[in-house]
Structure formats: structure tokens, C-alpha cells
Amino acid sequence: MSRAAFAGTGFYVPDRVVTNGDLARLMDTSDDWIVERTGIRERRWVPEGMSGAEMARRASEMALRSAGMSAGDLDAIILATLSPDHFFPGTGVFLQRELGLEGIPALDVRAQCSGFVYGLSVADAWIRAGQYRTVLLVGVEIQSTGLDVSTRGRDMAVLFGDGAGAAVLTASDEAYRGVLSTHLHADGRFAEVLWGEFSSSKHHPRITPEIMTAGRHYPSMEGREVFKHAVSRMPEVVEEALHANGLTPDDISLLIPHQANLRITEMVRRRLGLPEDRVVNNIDRYGNTTAATIPIALSEAVHEGRLHRGDLVCMVAFGSGFTWGSALLRW
Ligand code: UT7
Numbered sequence: 001m002s003r004a005a006f007a008g009t010g011f012y013v014p015d016r017v018v019t020n021g022d023l024a025r026l027m028d029t030s031d032d033w034i035v036e037r038t039g040i041r042e043r044r045w046v047p048e049g050m051s052g053a054e055m056a057r058r059a060s061e062m063a064l065r066s067a068g069m070s071a072g073d074l075d076a077i078i079l080a081t082l083s084p085d086h087f088f089p090g091t092g093v094f095l096q097r098e099l100g101l102e103g104i105p106a107l108d109v110r111a112q113c114s115g116f117v118y119g120l121s122v123a124d125a126w127i128r129a130g131q132y133r134t135v136l137l138v139g140v141e142i143q144s145t146g147l148d149v150s151t152r153g154r155d156m157a158v159l160f161g162d163g164a165g166a167a168v169l170t171a172s173d174e175a176y177r178g179v180l181s182t183h184l185h186a187d188g189r190f191a192e193v194l195w196g197e198f199s200s201s202k203h204h205p206r207i208t209p210e211i212m213t214a215g216r217h218y219p220s221m222e223g224r225e226v227f228k229h230a231v232s233r234m235p236e237v238v239e240e241a242l243h244a245n246g247l248t249p250d251d252i253s254l255l256i257p258h259q260a261n262l263r264i265t266e267m268v269r270r271r272l273g274l275p276e277d278r279v280v281n282n283i284d285r286y287g288n289t290t291a292a293t294i295p296i297a298l299s300e301a302v303h304e305g306r307l308h309r310g311d312l313v314c315m316v317a318f319g320s321g322f323t324w325g326s327a328l329l330r331w
Helices: 020-024 031-038 052-067 091-098 112-129 151-157 188-193 209-213 223-244 262-272 290-303
Strands: 003-012 017-019 042-044 076-080 106-109 134-141 163-172 178-186 254-257 312-319 323-330
Touching: 003 052, 003 112, 003 290, 017 020, 020 031, 031 262, 052 091, 052 134, 052 163, 052 290, 076 091, 076 112, 091 106, 091 134, 106 112, 112 134, 112 163, 112 178, 112 290, 112 312, 112 323, 134 290, 163 290, 178 223, 188 223, 223 262, 223 312, 223 323, 254 262, 254 290, 290 312
Parallel strands: 076 106, 076 134, 254 312
Antiparallel strands: 003 163, 003 178, 017 042, 134 163, 178 323, 312 323
């Protein structure tokens, strides 16, 4: 049976660098607090008017180039985001248009920080079923336009960045290459622990000046609660994947964790007993780019020459929903 293998990867981040010092001029925070609590030093924010679809296109073009393919080779698009350019239609169709394509399906995935891993699971299933052979999988996020950059919103505003990461997945018949398994989970009991409450189709009108004055259109998070769950669920779902494949942490060549907090990544790394050089960290430069985080980190690792044919790669994510999941693959 064919399974999904990575043929090419790419990423795009906006040129505009926002340092911790820049944020400290807008709100009561400091470089020391942000670095010590999160590991973040700077992040990228979009310039006015740049869309998620444009960032997704730039990342996709790099992925297609690295795969030696053109947009016309694609059979389907999967795009993961929690910050679509518009309420509807999904950003996937805008990306399709940006790539000059028409006709092929474009599916948006709404699984927040776990969106890329969820999307990979869908792409792999499509490819295994023989429905499509070449799938473009993108994670893209614009967080900056939705953050409260006053002291009221400082717990969220210092964490998030904008960016896009993409991968071209193709059907592989090689026994020693491609996705081995994906393990996905969710627990909606915690939906409101990290969420964007408004605008909301549950209410008529969906948003009011009063809601905006109260700041309820900004995302909100109970940080400690998310942290507590993330540090258990992430190693757990990596162990679940390893167990299902008869492997151990020692077999992992590179762990690509969702980048939410350097302290979370460190706790996951220690619990799995992995050395530092087998875990990807780029949160210091980009912050948390939600669904874009894993494909950006993957693409950087590939283009830095950190991955070799046959390596065992593990991706793991945890985020709003709660949703979490892991993917294990042979490079
Ligand atoms: O990708 C989605 C998943 N998201 C995550 O995984 C995030 C998980 N959570 C976290 O990473 C951490 O909880 C945070 C980085 C969000 C916060 O770190 P913390 O060590 O849990 O801090 P805290 O929320 O307990 O706040 C400690 C103090 C508070 O002040 P008091 O009440 O002790 O006086 C906050 O008001 O730090 C204050 N604080 C800040 N101070 C300076 C909160 N945000 C800031 C800030 N600058 N930006």
C-alpha cells in the first residue's frame, strides 16, 4: 500500500521582526520575563494587508520548488489554520486561486496548534486509499491582527507570531519511507480554556461595541492549565506512536514539537530522554505560530540538512480544543 511521504517542504515568515523590547514599549512586560517564561526573543508579524493566502502561497512555492514539481502536479490542498482570512470561504480556496489552480479540492482543517498533524493524517489517509497521489499540506497563521497589545492582553500578545509552512506529500511505495502512523486526540471539555469567543455565530449580532470594549473579541487562555495538560499529553502521544510501531524514544532521529513554550518542549524532551540535538527549537525567533509552527520547523530542519533518508521523524502537537496528536514517519 502507498503511504504519504514528504517530497518537498517550504516556509515563509514576514520580514517585520517584532522584538520583546518592541512589545515592552506597548505594554507592561519585559525581555527578561518573556525569555525566562517562554524562550521567545522575537517573532514575525505581517505588514498591513498581507493575507494568510499570500503567505501560504509563498511557502507552497518553496515546497513545490524543493520537490521539483509545479502547482499543476497537485491533486488536492489541505490548509490548516485557526485564523482564516475570512469567516468563509476557507483560506484553502484563496490559496488555490493564488497558485493559479482550479478544480482540485481545497479542505480547511480547524484543529488549531494540532492542525498540521491532523492535516497530515487526512493527507496520508487519502493517499493510502488511492484517492489522491500528490497533496499540498499547509499550516498558516496570522495571529498579530487579533492580539490585544495592551497590558490587558500581555499574557497572549507576547506568545504569538505569524507565518506559513508547507509540504508536498506524494504516494510512496518504498517500504522504508513515509508516514508510519498518526495518532489524534481531542477533549472538548477544555474548549474554553484557550479560545476566541467572539465574533460568534451563536449570537445575534455576532459582535457588539460592548463586547469589543470588554475585549472579548481577543483570544483568551488559562496559561497554567494549558501548560499542565501540554506537558503530559505531548510525551504521552509520542509514546503511543512509538508503542504502536514497536519503537522506543532512542529510535527517534528528530523530534519536531509544536513550539508553544521552550519550557514545555524541554519538559517533553526530558520525559522522553532525548538529547538536545534531537529536538527542533525555533521558538526564540518566531514565537508560537500555531498551525504553521511544525511545518516551519520541519522546513528549516530540512534546509539546514538535519534530515537524512531513513531517519525516524516524530511530530507532536498540543493546543486549543484541547486537540493533540503525533505523527511518526521515515524520512
Ligand atoms: O499553542 C497553544 C498552547 N499554548 C500553550 O501551550 C501555552 C501554555 N502556557 C504557557 O506557556 C505559560 O502559562 C505562559 C507563558 C502563558 C505564562 O507563564 P506562567 O509562568 O504560567 O505565568 P502565569 O500565567 O502564572 O503568570 C505569572 C505572572 C502573573 O502575575 P502575578 O499574578 O503573579 O502578579 C501574570 O500577570 O506573570 C504575569 N504576566 C506577565 N508579566 C510580564 C503574564 N503575562 C506577562 C507578560 N509580561 N507578558
